[in-house]
Each structure stands twice: as structure tokens, then as C-alpha cells.
Amino acid sequence: xxxxxxxxxxxxxxRRRAEIIEDIAALVGRAAxxxxxxxxxxxxxxxxxxxxxxxxxxxxxxxxxxxxxILRYCNDASVKVIPRGAGTSLCGGxxxxxxxxxxxxxxxxxxxxxxxxxRFARVESGITNLAISNRVAxxxxxxxxxxxxxxACTLAGNLAMNSGGAHCLKYGVTTNNVLGLKMVxxxxxxxxxxGAHLETPGYDMMSYxxxxxxxxxxxxxxxxxxxxxxxxxxxxxxxFESPETAGAxxxxxxxxxxxxxxxxxxxxxxxxxxxAFARAGYPLDVEALLIVxxxxxxxxxxxxxxxxxxxxxxxxxxxxxxxxDSDHSARIWAGxxxxxxxxxxxxxxxxxxGTIPLGKLSHVLTRISEICAxxxxxxxxxFHAGDGNLHPLILYDANKPxxxxxxxxxxxxxxxLCVEVGGCLTGEHGVGIEKRDxxxxxxxxxxxxxxxxxxxxxxxGWLLNxxxxxxxxxxxPMRDGVRIYASEAA
Amino acid sequence: MTEFLRPAAEWELQSMIxxxxxxxxxxxxxxxxxxxxxxxxxxxxxxxxxxSMRGISLYEPNELVMSARAxxxxxxxxxxxxxxRQMLPFEPVDIGPTIGAPASTLSIGGVxxxxxxxxxxxxxxxxxxxxxxxxxxxxxxxxxxxxGRVMKNVTGLDVARGLTGxxxxxxxxxxxxxxxxxxxxxxxxxxYRGLPDDLxxxxxxxAMGTPYEVTGAVHLPKRVAARLKNKNLADIxxxxxxxxxxxxxxxxxxxxxxxxxxxxxxxxxxxVAAEESWNLWSELRSLSVMxxxxxxxxxxxxxxxxxxxxIVAAIQKFMRVDAFYDWSGGLxxxxxxxxxxxGSADVRRAVAVRGGHATLIRAAPDVRETVEVFxxxxxxxxxxxxxxxxxxxxxxxxxxxxMYATI
Numbered sequence: 052x053x054x055x056x057x058x059x060x061x062x063x064x065x066r067r068r069a070e071i072i073e074d075i076a077a078l079v080g081r082a083a084x085x086x087x088x089x090x091x092x093x094x095x096x097x098x099x100x101x102x103x104x105x106x107x108x109x110x111x112x113x114x115x116x117x118x119x120x121i122l123r124y125c126n127d128a129s130v131k132v133i134p135r136g137a138g139t140s141l142c143g144g145x146x147x148x149x150x151x152x153x154x155x156x157x158x159x160x161x162x163x164x165x166x167x168x169x170r171f172a173r174v175e176s177g178i179t180n181l182a183i184s185n186r187v188a189x190x191x192x193x194x195x196x197x198x199x200x201x202x203a204c205t206l207a208g209n210l211a212m213n214s215g216g217a218h219c220l221k222y223g224v225t226t227n228n229v230l231g232l233k234m235v236x237x238x239x240x241x242x243x244x245x246g247a248h249l250e251t252p253g254y255d256m257m258s259y260x261x262x263x264x265x266x267x268x269x270x271x272x273x274x275x276x277x278x279x280x281x282x283x284x285x286x287x288x289x290x291f292e293s294p295e296t297a298g299a300x301x302x303x304x305x306x307x308x309x310x311x312x313x314x315x316x317x318x319x320x321x322x323x324x325x326x327a328f329a330r331a332g333y334p335l336d337v338e339a340l341l342i343v344x345x346x347x348x349x350x351x352x353x354x355x356x357x358x359x360x361x362x363x364x365x366x367x368x369x370x371x372x373x374x375x376d377s378d379h380s381a382r383i384w385a386g387x388x389x390x391x392x393x394x395x396x397x398x399x400x401x402x403x404x405g406t407i408p409l410g411k412l413s414h415v416l417t418r419i420s421e422i423c424a425x426x427x428x429x430x431x432x433x434f435h436a437g438d439g440n441l442h443p444l445i446l447y448d449a450n451k452p453x454x455x456x457x458x459x460x461x462x463x464x465x466x467x468l469c470v471e472v473g474g475c476l477t478g479e480h481g482v483g484i485e486k487r488d489x490x491x492x493x494x495x496x497x498x499x500x501x502x503x504x505x506x507x508x509x510x511x512g513w514l515l516n517x518x519x520x521x522x523x524x525x526x527x528p529m530r531d532g533v534r535i536y537a538s539e540a541a
Numbered sequence: 542m543t544e545f546l547r548p549a550a551e552w553e554l555q556s557m558i559x560x561x562x563x564x565x566x567x568x569x570x571x572x573x574x575x576x577x578x579x580x581x582x583x584x585x586x587x588x589x590x591x592x593s594m595r596g597i598s599l600y601e602p603n604e605l606v607m608s609a610r611a612x613x614x615x616x617x618x619x620x621x622x623x624x625x626r627q628m629l630p631f632e633p634v635d636i637g638p639t640i641g642a643p644a645s646t647l648s649i650g651g652v653x654x655x656x657x658x659x660x661x662x663x664x665x666x667x668x669x670x671x672x673x674x675x676x677x678x679x680x681x682x683x684x685x686x687x688x689g690r691v692m693k694n695v696t697g698l699d700v701a702r703g704l705t706g707x708x709x710x711x712x713x714x715x716x717x718x719x720x721x722x723x724x725x726x727x728x729x730x731x732x733y734r735g736l737p738d739d740l741x742x743x744x745x746x747x748a749m750g751t752p753y754e755v756t757g758a759v760h761l762p763k764r765v766a767a768r769l770k771n772k773n774l775a776d777i778x779x780x781x782x783x784x785x786x787x788x789x790x791x792x793x794x795x796x797x798x799x800x801x802x803x804x805x806x807x808x809x810x811x812x813v814a815a816e817e818s819w820n821l822w823s824e825l826r827s828l829s830v831m832x833x834x835x836x837x838x839x840x841x842x843x844x845x846x847x848x849x850x851x852i853v854a855a856i857q858k859f860m861r862v863d864a865f866y867d868w869s870g871g872l873x874x875x876x877x878x879x880x881x882x883x884g885s886a887d888v889r890r891a892v893a894v895r896g897g898h899a900t901l902i903r904a905a906p907d908v909r910e911t912v913e914v915f916x917x918x919x920x921x922x923x924x925x926x927x928x929x930x931x932x933x934x935x936x937x938x939x940x941x942x943x944m945y946a947t948i
Binding site for chain 2: 166167168169170191192212213215219220223224226227236240241242243244246247248249250251252253254255256258259261262263266279280281282302303305306307308309310347348350351354355358406407408409410435437438439440473474475476477478479480481482486490493494495497498499500501502504505506507508509520521
């Protein structure tokens with residue numbers, strides 16, 4: 052069913068498989084390798100499960116030095132490398148190819164240093180996102196980016212995708228919360244970027260590395276910012292008769308100088324599914340529901356929620372419910388937090404991840420309904436209203452012939468719409484293979500060339516996660532070794 | 542005779558760069574000239590100024606976003622934001638006056654090209670953290686864009702942010718899009734007196750580790766504190782340690798009390814409130830406590846906050862120093878006596894062994910020609926730096942030698 056094409060595999064590498072296994076085993080020991088069919092099959096896909104391919108082998112190094120040896124070997128032997136954390140990518144970012152090895156950092160998961168006075172933690176990249184926060188919670192600290200897969204996803208994956216989360220309106224995304232990186236380049240060189248201090252000297256290589264989707268190198272360690280948590284947090288629930296009024300209310304809250312820690316938006320279909328699943332007490336007679344959360348001391352929270360309620364009243368909400376205590380807060384969040392699971396229970400779904408300017412919300416939601424209705428598909432929308440990140444969930448039946456293709460086509464049209472209104476293809480999930488062929492909707496050939504030349508600086512042979520992010524026709528000359536950068540530098 | 546090129550449009554800039562390339566010439570890239578005395582000294586015969594590319598092209602206060610052409614002056618942007626009770630989140634620092642340029646000439650392009658942020662950076666991030674998108678022309682005369690106008694965007698490599706701090710050596714920014722925030726409704730500053738540097742930094746890092754959202758954490762040793770224009774504070778005649786709280790008025794009051802309790806062992810602070818607090822931080826941001834002088838050299842040191850007093854003490858063994866600690870110690874503006882070597886070896890050694898890096902901000906042109914202005918690079922970083930430069934500007938047309946002699 053595969054709609055997204057991948058390049059012809061390098062048969063040379065496939066034929067040399069036994070030799071490659073021996074060579075890598077000699078470098079890092081056989082125990083670090085997974086070579087049997089069942090074992091490799093566990094790595095054949097990520098969270099974009101429609102696409103699968105069994106890699107040559109999987110290697111699980113335990114040290115930066117081992118990563119360096121493996122990459123140097125792959126560079127010398129021209130073997131492609133798919134870096135991987137926990138494999139929770141929704142865009143096929145960790146999808147293997149049959150001519151590549153998977154280099155999985157999940158065994159490198161130690162916390163190396165925690166410094167509360169200077170507010171940083173130095174960790175290995177295979178640690179899970181939540182494990183960092185759990186480790187520093189005893190002193191009331193946390194690591195801010197909180198993607199919804201945070202129990203499972205690794206920091207390595209967060210760094211590769213520049214992950215966000217529900218609280219990034221206030222705390223920013225991954226790139227805003229990292230101080231230093233240790234990264235291994237394809238030729239085995241280990242580089243340190245930044246450190247425990249705030250600013251990186253010279254060119255901002257941190258910015259190139261974070262969000263590079265495994266294209267530039269393998270990050271093995273990171274120094275992340277840890278923050279002292281607020282004294283408390285409490286949400287309120289607001290229901291409106293139309294997306295316009297809900298959007299206008301969000302604008303008015305921000306215009307009043309209030310930056311809530313989260314503003315989550317759900318449309319009617321999403322409300323219905325979540326309420327049926329979680330019994331959160333959501334109103335079923337509204338078109339749009341907002342969960343607005345603020346932080347601070349009890350007195351501050353009360354004062355802020357009161358201010359927000361005053362603002363919201365001007366927009367005639369059909370529902371307004373202020374959380375009274377932690378149980379109440381948990382109930383309000385229960386519906387939203389279970390959204391993906393709840394929808395997954397009733398249908399297969401395809402989760403999109405565009406970003407739009409808030410002012411275009413109503414227009415975009417109308418168009419999304421039309422796009423899906425035209426294909427006889429249902430859609431539910433979840434929206435991080437504070438930062439414009441929209442997650443339409445397109446419902447379809449994977450067992451019905453042609454339905455998957457229909458859902459993908461609707462998804463592509465929705466993402467084009469996001470770009471058309473001034474937004475972008477992906478807010479936090481990344482490009483991977485999923486949005487690869489849409490990149491030319493958002494970027495000109497020159498824009499893409501500027502990015503791909505950087506890739507060639509770090510990885511001249513295009514061995515790291517090739518065939519992702521950039522449309523194949525655009526990347527082909529570089530993947531084939533016509534290296535614009537190298538030829539001009541010579 | 543220096544030739545000034547003043548493109549008013551992107552296509553014009555492209556054709557100028559293409560022409561320079563065809564003639565094997567290079568150019569210095571400036572806005573209105575605020576930063577011409579910063580960085581390594583270079584003397585190309587051609588200067589490209591973005592001064593004619595100005596104006597705010599998009600401002601959506603409700604979406605907290607603004608776009609402006611690169612030559613728009615920072616003061617004009619801040620005035621427009623203030624009219625809607627908004628501001629830039631990172632308090633950009635205009636180093637112009639401290640390096641001998643007129644005040645208020647810094648362009649928004651210069652703000653992002655140098656990535657220099659003020660006190661609020663310790664709490665909410667720096668210029669790079671709030672840049673959303675750019676349009677720019679590289680040394681190949683190509684116009685390209687990266688990022689966009691929305692807050693969350695992980696589409697492709699983050700080239701926009703990667704251009705921050707590149708000092709015009711990779712591309713000429715033509716338009717920048719950035720995040721803005723509401724101005725706080727109230728501001729208040731706790732002022733602790735008489736703390737020696739090490740205790741002051743201890744108090745500041747403790748404050749940053751409380752939940753009270755301190756948005757400014759500065760320590761001024763005695764001689765530097767005496768330079769404040771705020772006479773009430775300057776006349777105290779003691780070191781001053783400053784912590785800023787901002788929010789709704791009731792929050793500021795509540796947090797002030799809680800913070801004071803948490804820091805009881807450091808003494809009883811006085812409080813600077815309302816407009817006086819606002820003005821105090823404007824003054825700190827202007828670097829007027831580190832005024833322009835041909836007799837002194839100014840370094841900017843980025844380090845781990847708790848290491849800052851040690852670094853200053855180590856350098857003090859070799860020369861007279863005056864320090865202004867910002868970011869709870871994470872940033873040191875360090876004034877040392879003018880010298881042909883700028884005290885470089887001692888400064889860099891003191892920083893290197895404790896972690897961090899130093900940039901020479903103010904020194905005579907001949908000093909900035911012979912002393913490395915930016916932190917010298919390790920070979921593997923230099924190799925990548927050279928590669929990145931080549932990817933954007935293979936012929937070395939844009940600001941050659943501005944950051945590093947051979948790049």
C-alpha cells in the first residue's frame with residue numbers, strides 16, 4: 052500500500068550483510084547486536100506503522116566511543132545508518148531501510164550530573180523524557196518539554212525532532228531547553244556543542260543539530276535546562292458555540308497580558324469521543340471547548356482564573372467551570388489526555404500536525420471539514436491554541452481497501468492548507484518520510500538547497516537517515532555523490 | 542574610498558552580491574553602523590548596509606508575533622510594541638554606546654545577527670529562542686527563507702535560528718520574524734547590600750531556583766554600583782545584588798515576601814518599585830555602568846553561574862577588573878585596563894579551566910586585529926565552521942574575517 056516511495060536499496064550493502072555484522076561485532080561486541088529475524092523485525096517500523104522495512108542489523112551501543120567506532124566504520128564502508136531512540140516517531144523518522152543498520156541509543160540512558168544551583172542536568176541521550184523530570188522532582192524541579200509520548204520517548208528522539216508538548220506556550224520547545232550536546236559525526240569525530248553555560252560560542256550549531264531528524268550526527272549526551280516547578284497549577288474549562296468565539300477568547304486572554312501555561316482546544320467530535328471514554332464531564336452541546344491552565348500560588352491561581360473568567364464572559368461561554376481542587380483538575384485533563392487513546396478505540400486514525408496562525412482557526416477548521424467530507428472521512432480536531440499547533444485526527448478504516456490512501460490524501464491537503472494560511476507542515480512531529488514530499492509546498496528549491504548543503508557539510512556521503520525530510524528528486528544529486536559543497540570547497 | 546551599497550529591496554541586494562562575486566570582491570555587512578566597532582577589525586572597500594530595508598511588515602499582537610525588515614531600528618520596534626503594551630521577550634542589549642557608537646542605531650537585523658540578550662534571558666531565553674523565521678540572501682546571491690511566523694515549527698533544518706550569532710558572515714538578513722510578549726503589569730526589585738561576589742552569586746542562583754519566577758538576577762560590585770544613574774542606589778556605597786520580579790501587582794507583592802523569606806540569611810533587602818524598577822533595568826540593559834572609554838577594554842564572558850566569582854578573582858590576580866554580573870553570574874561584563882594583548886591570555890585561561898567562553902567586545906581596532914575576538918575554536922569545530930561558511934558563502938564575500946581571521 053506504500054504511497055511514499057523510498058530509493059532502491061543498495062544491494063551491495065544487502066549482499067555484504069554477513070561481513071558487516073562481523074565487522075561491527077568486532078568493534079562493539081556481539082552482545083550489542085541484534086541480527087536474528089524476529090529481533091530485527093521489532094525495529095522494522097516506528098509509530099507510523101503503515102511503513103515497515105527490516106534493517107540489516109540493529110546495534111545498541113553503550114558509550115559515545117562505541118557510537119564513534121560504529122559511525123566511522125559505516126562511513127568507511129558506505130553503510131547507511133538510521134539513528135533511533137524509542138521509535139515513537141509519528142512521521143517515520145526512525146523507519147529503517149533494508150540496506151541500513153539501525154543505531155539505537157536506548158541503552159545509553161544514564162543521568163551523569165544534576166546541578167540544582169546552576170539548574171542543569173547532564174544525561175545520556177537514550178534516557179526517556181519523563182525520567183529526567185522524575186529524577187529532579189525530589190527538589191521540585193522538572194524538564195519542561197513534555198511531548199505526549201513522554202513516558203516512552205527518548206531525549207535523543209526529542210532532540211532529533213525538536214519536540215514540544217502541551218506546556219511550550221510558556222516554557223518553549225526542546226531547542227529552548229538545551230544548553231549543550233555531545234554529538235558524533237559520521238566520520239566518528241566527537242564534537243561538544245555548548246555546555247552548562249547559556250550561550251554557544253561561534254555559529255549556533257545547537258540550532259542546526261536540534262530538529263535535524265538524525266541527518267547531521269548521533270547525539271549521545273545532552274546538558275538540559277531544569278526548572279523549578281511552579282507552586283501549583285489549575286485549569287478551567289470553557290465551552291463556546293463556535294470556533295470563532297473560542298479563538299477570539301484566546302486572543303483576548305493573551306491581549307490582556309496573560310500567558311497561561313497551556314490553552315488546549317477540542318472541537319465537537321473530539322469532545323464527544325473523549326467524554327464517552329473518560330467521563331470528564333465535558334459539555335456535549337458546545338462546538339469548541341478550551342482547557343486553560345494557569346500556574347502560581349493558590350492566591351495567584353485564583354486571581355488569574357478570575358481574570359480569565361471575566362474576559363471569557365464577554366464571549367458568552369455556554370460552559371464555564373473552574374477547577375476547585377486537584378481531583379477536579381485531574382478530571383478536566385483526563386478527557387484531553389486520553390484523546391488519542393479514546394479515538395484509537397473507535398477507529399483507526401491518522402494524526403496530522405500542522406501549525407497555523409490563531410486568527411485563521413475558524414477558516415481552517417471549516418476547510419478541514421470540507422476536505423474530509425469530500426472523501427467521506429470523519430475528522431476530530433485537537434489544537435494547542437496558544438501556539439497554533441493543530442492536530443486533526445482523520446478517522447478511517449485501515450482494513451477497507453483504499454481508505455488509507457484516502458486518509459493520507461486528505462492529510463496532505465490539510466497540510467497544504469496550513470502552509471497556505473501562513474503556517475507550516477509540522478509543529479512538533481517532524482517531517483520524516485510522512486511529509487517529505489510536501490516540503491516543496493512550503494519551501495522553494497533554493498530554501499531546500501540551503502538546508503541540504505548543510506546536511507552535506509556534516510554528512511558528505513548522505514549516509515545518516517537518508518531519503519527522509521527532503522523530497523527524493525531534490526536530494527538525489529546529493530545522495531548520489533554530486534556534492535555541491537564538496538566540489539566547491541575543493 | 543569606501544563604497545556604500547544601500548539595497549532597498551531583496552532583489553537589489555541579490556544583484557549587488559552577484560556583482561561582487563563576479564568581480565571577486567567582498568563586503569562588510571552593516572545595519573546603521575552600531576556594531577561596526579565590534580568583532581574583528583576588517584577593512585573591505587565595500588559596505589552593504591540594510592539601512593534602507595526598514596519597516597514593520599507584520600504585527601499581530603493577539604498572536605504575539607512581529608515581522609520587520611532587517612534595517613528597522615530596534616528603538617522603532619520597541620516603540621511600536623510599547624504602544625500595544627508588548628515588548629521583546631529577551632531585552633536585547635545595544636552595545637553601540639559602550640563601543641563608541643551613537644545610541645539607538647542598532648537594527649533588528651543586528652540584534653539577531655549578534656544574538657546579544659539582556660537580563661531577562663536567564664528566565665525566558667535569548668534572541669535565538671524567540672526568532673521564528675528569516676528571509677536572507679547568502680553569498681551565492683540566493684534569496685531564501687527559513688522558519689515562518691508560527692510558534693511551533695519543526696519543518697526542516699532550523700536554518701533561521703542557526704543564523705543567529707553569525708555576525709553577517711553567512712547571509713544578509715532581509716527580514717526577521719520573532720515572538721513578542723505582553724509587558725508585565727508590575728515590576729519590583731529586591732536590592733541586597735554589601736554582599737561579596739561569591740555570596741551574591743549564591744543568593745542569585747538560589748533565587749533562580751525558587752518558583753517565584755525571578756526575571757533579572759544581577760550583581761554589581763561596589764565600584765560598578767557607584768556608576769548607576771539611579772542616585773539612591775549609587776550613593777549607597779556598597780555592592781548591590783538585584784532581583785527583579787514581574788507580573789500582576791498582587792503577584793509581585795506576594796512573591797517579593799516569599800523570596801525575601803527564602804533568602805533571609807542574605808540580609809534585609811530594600812525594594813525598588815514601579816517606574817523606578819523599570820528604569821533601573823533599562824539602565825542596566827544600556828550597559829551605562831560599563832561606559833565607553835579608550836582606557837579600558839570590555840570582555841563578555843559566558844559561564845556557569847556559580848563559577849563566575851572564581852573567574853573574576855582569577856583574572857583579578859593579573860589586572861584591575863570591574864565586573865557586572867548578569868544572568869545570576871552566567872554572564873560577566875568585565876572591564877580591564879587597555880592593553881595591546883587585551884589581557885587575553887589571562888582572561889581566556891581563567892574561563893577555559895572553569896567552563897565557558899569569552900568575547901572581546903570593546904578594544905581599539907588594532908587590538909581587535911591581533912587578538913582573537915571570539916573564543917578560539919577546537920579543530921573539529923573549526924572544520925565544521927569552515928564547512929558551514931562554505932555552504933552559505935563559498936567565495937567568502939560576506940564579512941570575511943569578522944569572526945575569525947580565515948573564515
